[in-house]
Amino acid sequence: MKRAHFIASFFMLSPLVFSSAVAQETPVPGSQAEAYWDKDDFKASQDALKREHGGAATLFVLADRFEYQASDDAPALLLEGQGRWGTDENRLLIKSELEYDLDAGAFEEAEVQALWSRPIARYFDVQAGVRHDFEPGPSRTYAVAGIQGLAPYWFEVDGAVFLSEEGDLSARFEAEYEVSLTQRLILQPRSELNFAAEDVPEFETGAGLSTAEIGLRLRYEIDRQFAPYVGVNWKASTGKTADYIRARGEHTETLSFVTGIRLWF
Amino acid sequence: MLTRRNLLRTAAAGGFFAASGALLPAWARSANAGNKGIFEVSGNAFDLTIGHSNVEIGGRSGHAITINGTLPGPLIRFREGEKVTLNVHNTLDEDTSIHWHGLLVPFHMDGVPGVSFPGIKPKSTFTYEFAVPQSGTYWYHSHSGLQEQLGHYGPLIIDPAGADPVEADREYVLVLSDWTFEHPHKVFARLKKDAAVYNFQQRTAGDFLRDARENGIGPTFTDRASWGAMRMSPTDISDVTASVYTYLINGHATDDNWTAIFNSGERVRLRIINASAMTIFNFRIPGLPMTVVAADGLPVQPVETDEFQIGVAETYDVIVSPTRARPFALVAESIDRSGQVVATLAPEAGLVATAPLLREPPVLTHRDMGMDMSSMDHGSMAGMDHGSMDHGAMAMTDTVPQSHDHRMGVGVDNVAMVQVSRIDEPGLGLESVPHRALRYSQLRSLTPNPDTRAPGREIEIHLTGNMERYMWSFDGVKLSEVTGPIIFHESERLRVTLVNDTMMTHPIHLHGMFFDLVVADTDHKPRKHTVTVKPAERLSFDVTADHVGDWAFHCHLLFHMHAGMMQVVSVLPRVAGATTHTPHKGHEPAVPPSEEDIPTTETPTPDRQHEGHH
Numbered sequence A: 001m002k003r004a005h006f007i008a009s010f011f012m013l014s015p016l017v018f019s020s021a022v023a024q025e026t027p028v029p030g031s032q033a034e035a036y037w038d039k040d041d042f043k044a045s046q047d048a049l050k051r052e053h054g055g056a057a058t059l060f061v062l063a064d065r066f067e068y069q070a071s072d073d074a075p076a077l078l079l080e081g082q083g084r085w086g087t088d089e090n091r092l093l094i095k096s097e098l099e100y101d102l103d104a105g106a107f108e109e110a111e112v113q114a115l116w117s118r119p120i121a122r123y124f125d126v127q128a129g130v131r132h133d134f135e136p137g138p139s140r141t142y143a144v145a146g147i148q149g150l151a152p153y154w155f156e157v158d159g160a161v162f163l164s165e166e167g168d169l170s171a172r173f174e175a176e177y178e179v180s181l182t183q184r185l186i187l188q189p190r191s192e193l194n195f196a197a198e199d200v201p202e203f204e205t206g207a208g209l210s211t212a213e214i215g216l217r218l219r220y221e222i223d224r225q226f227a228p229y230v231g232v233n234w235k236a237s238t239g240k241t242a243d244y245i246r247a248r249g250e251h252t253e254t255l256s257f258v259t260g261i262r263l264w265f
Numbered sequence B: 001m002l003t004r005r006n007l008l009r010t011a012a013a014g015g016f017f018a019a020s021g022a023l024l025p026a027w028a029r030s031a032n033a034g035n036k037g038i039f040e041v042s043g044n045a046f047d048l049t050i051g052h053s054n055v056e057i058g059g060r061s062g063h064a065i066t067i068n069g070t071l072p073g074p075l076i077r078f079r080e081g082e083k084v085t086l087n088v089h090n091t092l093d094e095d096t097s098i099h100w101h102g103l104l105v106p107f108h109m110d111g112v113p114g115v116s117f118p119g120i121k122p123k124s125t126f127t128y129e130f131a132v133p134q135s136g137t138y139w140y141h142s143h144s145g146l147q148e149q150l151g152h153y154g155p156l157i158i159d160p161a162g163a164d165p166v167e168a169d170r171e172y173v174l175v176l177s178d179w180t181f182e183h184p185h186k187v188f189a190r191l192k193k194d195a196a197v198y199n200f201q202q203r204t205a206g207d208f209l210r211d212a213r214e215n216g217i218g219p220t221f222t223d224r225a226s227w228g229a230m231r232m233s234p235t236d237i238s239d240v241t242a243s244v245y246t247y248l249i250n251g252h253a254t255d256d257n258w259t260a261i262f263n264s265g266e267r268v269r270l271r272i273i274n275a276s277a278m279t280i281f282n283f284r285i286p287g288l289p290m291t292v293v294a295a296d297g298l299p300v301q302p303v304e305t306d307e308f309q310i311g312v313a314e315t316y317d318v319i320v321s322p323t324r325a326r327p328f329a330l331v332a333e334s335i336d337r338s339g340q341v342v343a344t345l346a347p348e349a350g351l352v353a354t355a356p357l358l359r360e361p362p363v364l365t366h367r368d369m370g371m372d373m374s375s376m377d378h379g380s381m382a383g384m385d386h387g388s389m390d391h392g393a394m395a396m397t398d399t400v401p402q403s404h405d406h407r408m409g410v411g412v413d414n415v416a417m418v419q420v421s422r423i424d425e426p427g428l429g430l431e432s433v434p435h436r437a438l439r440y441s442q443l444r445s446l447t448p449n450p451d452t453r454a455p456g457r458e459i460e461i462h463l464t465g466n467m468e469r470y471m472w473s474f475d476g477v478k479l480s481e482v483t484g485p486i487i488f489h490e491s492e493r494l495r496v497t498l499v500n501d502t503m504m505t506h507p508i509h510l511h512g513m514f515f516d517l518v519v520a521d522t523d524h525k526p527r528k529h530t531v532t533v534k535p536a537e538r539l540s541f542d543v544t545a546d547h548v549g550d551w552a553f554h555c556h557l558l559f560h561m562h563a564g565m566m567q568v569v570s571v572l573p574r575v576a577g578a579t580t581h582t583p584h585k586g587h588e589p590a591v592p593p594s595e596e597d598i599p600t601t602e603t604p605t606p607d608r609q610h611e612g613h614h
């Protein structure tokens, strides 16, 4: 019942024992073929073998929600997605959420995060990096620390805390679930909660739960990578945040009907 | 009865040069294209050209990497003990290689880049030279990148030096494989991003309602909850399915109706090779019993059965004796039953056997998850028994409680808490078929095992993975992270115990040596080069490390290997004079050359392995 590595590392020492007597014939475990071929050629193939079997990097781009939102307010386009590149162990992760007001012809919200992602548990990754909000202005930068993964019972969760350059602390928690109605027809409930540690009048954010969003989307996976969907999305500001918005004479709640596509490659 | 020479002529007359069939070796062509037997390249010297070809699969044209322009490659045939020379010409723009699967060649001729040699560089020729002390049904394939998925494989038969222990009036090779029009790198990348991307047999809301009706809402909910809590899927059986694969027999999809001919009353030998990249098959011929006479090339005591599961890289030879003059279906069904390929065994060309309907897909149980504490209720759908977990009722003779001293990193999503001997089970989905299904425990070597010493030590290796992340490994360590090889010592007898901590079936292949599968306390253990390990299974093989060198050891599911489920076994020579091994024909100990005559990959190695001075 020995562990292969221990055996291996033990025998790495063994050549030392009789190195002077049989220096040339002592085989190097795992490199015995060096004796038959050009050493550099063989070494290169050995490195490639290791790299290829478990060390490869993949690029993954997901547009989770790319949709048209119709509501009592101005119609909007939303793109929420992420791209990641890297190995099992280390990944660069770009997350983005863009909201475009079709009537005003301007971005209402434009947020990009650049994170380094690393697995810490079987189903969870830790993430750290920066977030920059181009809109709503004035633009602002945050430090980000988060955790993303698959919780028991197949809930996909994503939580992060943000510290702005002004020193304001906020947090976001997202959860998604997928119900397979058929092999290709998938119902996806989704929720997003935003919290703030203190009032930031400049950004119309109040301390506590600032906004809540609940959505229900029904998609049809033409193939797993391309799925058009329809759904509803309800978004509300709460507490002090709602007060700020009411003071501006705008709705604190929006119910939208959405049509969009989910795609990845 | 036709002799092989006759068969060859028939095949040629039937349009060997016909445009439609030009890319297929004659033996792989269907009967209506003139094939009534086996066409092969045989002798002692072979020229094999690796190149790009267009192939037609199921009426659609695709790009393949082929050997001598055909998919599968030519049947290479030579005689036991004879020295053969194989010149491999690489016309590709990338490295290639050929590994001789199951052949006991000197290790530097084994064809694994980075383990046995540097690989065959683009636009260069490499010469393999060896003689092997064995006969039987084998195959060969690329060990470079993902070329194997693109068609770089073929069958190989070694005729015995003496009389063949298997008597047959005629024989056919059946090369089972999986083909996709997707580029294999794309397939692998998709699995990395969404491991369930090809699974269209997932449990749905409809299944929940059906199960709730049949078993009650409580048990159904508990069952779903227990899988959900583990974040495991009971339908996670094949990573790549018929949603993207076309399954092939001898390069032919079902529609091509590849046909083998028999005369009523003949003993027909079928040499069945699973040359798939990712597909474990269930093989059967409805209405026709099969007598298994060889496993992984070596003869076994004849055992009659109606169906067997064949892991990737395994081979079985069976004898069938059809007495009724009607067509029979040769059926290779993927283990997840998402698809199948059917060929015909018929008394004359032009007949089409009726393909059976696909059977219900199997569903994994808690036994497969290594969680079945009661051990007796396997197969029962809601059979989980968490309540009994802590009462230590481990009295079952075939269960072993948890022992896991391997790394438990993010790449290990499960450990088999109850490891079970499943050597007496026929494989996933075949437990309850209404006919006989082969079990490893039925196999006995025809001849006594050459080494019957008790193993001097035991190594335990766990098969590990994380399905969500699509990470696969041995002992929680991917090849990319491995710091040293697994050490065997020349001539030692040792036991290797494999524990499958995952819920998938893994065909595990050890290069360079046959191992004796521990099926019972017998000196006629079946000798194999590949063993298919079932979910949560604990099994052992005894092996004699008589072939010095470095040998690849890996899961033969191509994408599992590519994800890291591979290590190197180093058989280290004893210090001078201490060897107890007697050189025999085809296996003289390899002696490293002196510094000045180290060849490059372009110049063939001289016959160095035969100059051993022991």
Ligand SMILES: [Cu+2]
Binding pocket: B472, B505, B506, B507, B555, B556, B557, B560, B561, B565
């Ligand atoms: Cu595997």
